[in-house]
Amino acid sequence: MTYSFELPLLALLILTAAGAMIVKELISAVLILGAYSFFLALVWAWLGAADVAFVEAVVGAGLATVFFLLTLSQTSPEDTRIRRPPPPIIAVIALPLLGLLLLYAANDLPAFGDPGSPASVHVSPHYIENSLADTRTPNVVTSVLMDYRVLDTLIETVVVFTSGIACWLLLRRDAE
Amino acid sequence: MLELIEAALRRPNLVAFVLLLLWGLYITITHHNYVKKLVGLYIVQTSVIFFLVATGFKEGATVPVITGGNDDYVNPLPQVLTLTAIVVQIATLGVSLGLVSRIYRKFGSLDEDEVLEKLG
Numbered sequence: 001m002t003y004s005f006e007l008p009l010l011a012l013l014i015l016t017a018a019g020a021m022i023v024k025e026l027i028s029a030v031l032i033l034g035a036y037s038f039f040l041a042l043v044w045a046w047l048g049a050a051d052v053a054f055v056e057a058v059v060g061a062g063l064a065t066v067f068f069l070l071t072l073s074q075t076s077p078e079d080t081r082i083r084r085p086p087p088p089i090i091a092v093i094a095l096p097l098l099g100l101l102l103l104y105a106a107n108d109l110p111a112f113g114d115p116g117s118p119a120s121v122h123v124s125p126h127y128i129e130n131s132l133a134d135t136r137t138p139n140v141v142t143s144v145l146m147d148y149r150v151l152d153t154l155i156e157t158v159v160v161f162t163s164g165i166a167c168w169l170l171l172r173r174d175a176e
Numbered sequence: 177m178l179e180l181i182e183a184a185l186r187r188p189n190l191v192a193f194v195l196l197l198l199w200g201l202y203i204t205i206t207h208h209n210y211v212k213k214l215v216g217l218y219i220v221q222t223s224v225i226f227f228l229v230a231t232g233f234k235e236g237a238t239v240p241v242i243t244g245g246n247d248d249y250v251n252p253l254p255q256v257l258t259l260t261a262i263v264v265q266i267a268t269l270g271v272s273l274g275l276v277s278r279i280y281r282k283f284g285s286l287d288e289d290e291v292l293e294k295l296g
Contacts, residue, residue: 006188007188010188010192013192013196014192014195014196014199017195017196017199017200017219018199020203020215020219021199021202021203021216026209026211026212026286029212029215030211030215033215033218033219036219036222037222040222040226043226044226044229047229047230047232047233047250048232048233048234048237048238048239048240048249048250049229049232049239049250049255049258050239050241051255051259052225052229052255052258052259052262055259055262055263056222056262059262059263059266060222060262060266063266064218064266064269067266067269067270067273068211068214068215068273070273071211071273071276071277071280072211074277074280074281075280075286079280079284079285079286079287082207082209082212083208083209083287085206085208087202087205087206088205088206091201091202091205091206095198095201095202095205096198098198098201099194099195099197099198102190102193102194102197103180103184103190103191103194104180106180106183106184106187106190107179107180107183109187109190110231111186111187112186112187112188112189112190112230112233113233113234113235114234114235115234115235115236115237115248117231119231119232119251119253119254120232120234120251123253124232124251124252124253127252127253128240128242128249128252131242132242138241138242138243139240139241139242140240140241140242140249140252141240141252141255141256141259144252144253144256145256145259145260149256152260153260156260156263156264159263159264159267160263160264160267162267163267163268163270163271164267164270166271166274167270167271167274170271170274170275170277170278171274171277171278
């Protein structure tokens with residue numbers, strides 16, 4: 001198993017997430033979040049998820065940053081500085097416990113990159129073997145998204161349309 | 177204890193997922209600024225998507241585009257499901273940012289405590 005550039009990439013991912021938590025200025029936090037999204041796209045390209053990497057780079061790093069900046073552009077500068085009240089004691093105690101609980105379950109999960117993991121041997125080989133003959137599309141992700149599960153994608157566009165209507169209703173100038 | 181640490185180190189995806197999830201949840205719980213809370217929620221969502229995609233990874237496998245060679249391909253199904261999840265995540269993020277800017281227009285503040293004070 002080669003760890004030449006993967007571990008630095010994961011470290012950068014976690015560092016940028018921490019940076020988005022630490023900085024006191026909201027605009028800096030949003031821009032660091034955009035960098036975080038780009039590192040995430042790189043990680044996904046490494047994991048062999050080219051389509052997800054494209055979508056994350058365009059939608060996550062681009063569109064989400066634009067949305068955040070559009071919201072912040074309407075606010076005055078003194079509102080974008082962050083007050084840091086002391087954290088509630090329940091968060092300081094409960095969150096590390098939750099993390100330990102999740103890590104405790106590590107032994108029950110298949111190892112990272114294991115070709116014999118249950119997720120990789122049960123359903124997905126059928127799609128990898130048959131999708132080219134069924135749909136004439138070399139890209140398995142496209143054929144599953146646009147052919148086998150096209151109803152899912154249709155409902156997804158309904159969700160996006162609904163959220164567009166909701167945004168329009170919320171941001172109308174004459175809404176009272 | 178030692179074998180637990182070793183088991184976690186053999187799954188760097190799980191460790192990164194847990195760290196990102198906890199950081200996102202911590203931001204969401206402790207900060208009183210609405211935009212900062214949304215930054216935290218965004219990190220939580222992307223951490224879960226990261227974990228799902230990482231479960232489909234196979235050692236020595238390539239991108240699932242069938243080229244005719246005898247290559248091994250990574251599991252395409254988590255990628256398909258997370259593509260949908262990313263788009264829905266951006267849609268909900270847009271709606272929640274719309275709500276935040278509406279709140280800012282009405283109350284003139286992004287801070288949770290000030291808004292609650294003005295609500296009475």
